[in-house]
Amino acid sequence: MAKKVQTAITPTRTEDYPQWYQQVVKASDMAESSPVRGCMVIKPWGYALWENIQKSMDAKFKKTGVRNAYFPLFIPLSFLEKEAEHVEGFAKECAVVTHHRLEAGPEGGLVPAGELAEPLIVRPTSETIIGDSFAKWITSYRDLPVLINQWANVVRWEMRTRTFLRTSEFLWQEGHTAHATSEEAISRTEQMLEVYANFAEEYLAMPVIRGRKSDSERFPGAVDTLCIEAMMQDRKALQAGTSHFLGQNFAKGSGITFQSADEKEEYAWTTSWGTSTRLIGGMIMTHGDDDGVIMPPRIAPAHIVLLPIFRKPEEKEAVLAYTRKLAEELSQVTYHGRAIEVEVDEREIGGARGWDWIKKGIPVRAEIGPRDMKEDSVFMARRDLSPKEKRGVKREELLATLPAILDEIQQTLFDRALAHREANTRPMDDKEAFYAWFTPENEEKPEIHGGFALSHWCGDGDCEEKIKTDLKVTIRCIPFEGEEEEGTCICCGKPSKKRVIFAKAY
């Protein structure tokens, strides 16, 4: 038996993928759980990543004419009652505010007082409260389109939570637009999905499949839900963003009407679209390895860490000065319109220091000892290569080539993830093989198995439901790509015209 390779994370992905995920998050120092049930604390290394995601995505939104605004955290109960009336599957797990004061209790401590006449709900999403504003803002076709986005925290009470992937409170953006015509709203729905897809692929180095949800997976109240789906390293799907065409449903609920050019009173056509801190979980599971997180350079909180090394006290000053000067020089270099972000780690804690940065996933590490300094060079390592693969690089060369190296890492991550997806995506036409593929050998503690099955589906919800019940496999999307072709439903054998993507999912 081959000698087991020492890894920074225990267990490894193949040993126990869910545990590996928790350990990677912890080791990266990106987030931790909080004393508030289901809520996370996003620590600086994780939050800086979110800020970069925000900045890049926000710029893409603004380029399409979208503007940011901010709406109340609370939603009056009556707004949700209105929605619940005509929206089946309305999410009911939410935080309910019933009082507006704390008073000293009869036996010490504090007790809720000042009961509200109408309870308030902490927003699980803002369609209704934004709809209320839209109804006021829009009176004529001249006011349209209205293109709004909000960056905000939302709360959906969750019983089983996992950092970044499913938490009771999470951070997200929700876009809401209103249009004069159905065509324009549909085109906006598609446009924003494409913004998400580009962002995922260009920034997160996460290849995604663009498609539409089946009826059962559609956002409650939507006419059409478009989505991007990515494959994680355990071959499960992660929905990385959704864009909904809401038709006139929400406009009717909120009373968003306008006078058309020919002076008729009409309901607006609306869309909504969102992504969240879940993307961070997706990024971790797409690129992380058994040594921890790997940050795609284009959204990494920092690009390079400098690690000064000295053994004798008399070396210290010179090495530190050289290192700090190099940090200064590096931060003058531009990478995709952004200054190179440099970390300098001067802690004297030995080998643990380098491993800390590996686990954090910083793209490039550079050690600087007295000898390197004398040769005006650094000892460089890349996070996409083995931890032991290091090479000497002249200072001038590092300054000149770092952006290209970062681009190479970015491309490597994308290529690897795409190769992984392609290796684990297969057309499947045989029901038995399909069932076998999605059935782990170890039911108790399932090993990594399955993948994306491209199979025919007759369009019947019963077939979808049966596969979900039998295998916990769902239709992730009906992909935009792929020709129509004759086939038979993987479940019932009836005729079908198109393959859809079946997979287990987060």
Added chain:
Amino acid sequence: MAKKVQTAITPTRTEDYPQWYQQVVKASDMAESSPVRGCMVIKPWGYALWENIQKSMDAKFKKTGVRNAYFPLFIPLSFLEKEAEHVEGFAKECAVVTHHRLEAGPEGGLVPAGELAEPLIVRPTSETIIGDSFAKWITSYRDLPVLINQWANVVRWEMRTRTFLRTSEFLWQEGHTAHATSEEAISRTEQMLEVYANFAEEYLAMPVIRGRKSDSERFPGAVDTLCIEAMMQDRKALQAGTSHFLGQNFAKGSGITFQSADEKEEYAWTTSWGTSTRLIGGMIMTHGDDDGVIMPPRIAPAHIVLLPIFRKPEEKEAVLAYTRKLAEELSQVTYHGRAIEVEVDEREIGGARGWDWIKKGIPVRAEIGPRDMKEDSVFMARRDLSPKEKRGVKREELLATLPAILDEIQQTLFDRALAHREANTRPMDDKEAFYAWFTPENEEKPEIHGGFALSHWCGDGDCEEKIKTDLKVTIRCIPFEGEEEEGTCICCGKPSKKRVIFAKAY
């Protein structure tokens, strides 16, 4: 009697300052009240201003080594009980979450269900929940200092609300730091106050007085509260930012201890500091005139609006093309490291269009008609001058001089505000005169009166309380500036060594 000048805002500042404020906010399209009691909707023009405030301030924070993070929206009741024990004046008006589900009620509608074992409070501020994290993060002096900031929404239940100035939900940043020594924490407290002061003066063009709060105005639980105070046009003070030295009080409450270099277990020394969307209210009341808001260029959502003008249809295309090209050229120009932001308003609504932008406070307006176009020039107006003061400017000149013009406007706003403050600040040593100055002629609907009184105070809380009760005048701060001098308390006549600032306040 002189002919009354037509103004865009009714009433004017002198007619009714509070009403003027509400009307200015409305006319600027920056925010509106929401169906949720006391909560506001921040509209795109207002939110873009907030984004600019965030960007500029955040960069200043990061330069001092502060990093952003994110902590839960909810605070367990027990955390606040702990704080309430040792913090008198603990704010009790807050939103209390008691349930985590909605269920169909017996008579239709939805009712709260799933009662929580322990109620959760929507954060009014995050000392306790962040303290809980600090206690985990900090074990050794090597972990210090910890320098954290959070951009977040907070909720304090308010009965009387006014957009931006006092709302139940508002947006803010709260900085929290922990240090190994008292000296270091005090120096951080001062450093952050200086960051706020610089930001207020350089970006908001709002001159501020730096000082410290008296015992009664100090943040509950703080050892020392530093603040910056600005004078609004109605001569009332607005607290524009506070920075608290918390001593070891909060560290003791949250158990934030560390092992010192000589291996003793010690409590950390902490600070906290915050500013909020209130700054926007302050900016409006500092610079706005009877035609509406005036945006300081360095944080304005946009710098210039282009207003194409054409009467005949055959002129339209050429004028629009010329305008759009100019917009493109202008956005290549840099102003304080940021691309000039250009709005193009192509609406055909006549004179109302120009007035819309005056009321929004955009620094520069440029009309472009067929004749201007022929002369390759625009007809330019500045928001800091009279609406009628316009002049022709060659396109090339506009491109070359716009940054300088914007700087001139920024400086004018600051100078005006400073002159206003100086004109309405006076040393006062006579109690009768002091009382007269702070007593409006019209008690029912007070006219603009008073200002900043620089008066001696003996340091006794009773004197402070008496003046507050009699006049609604409080000690805004004990200013850092100003020499010690012998004098007698404006209230009781006892000896005093320093003048403090008395004023009415928001």
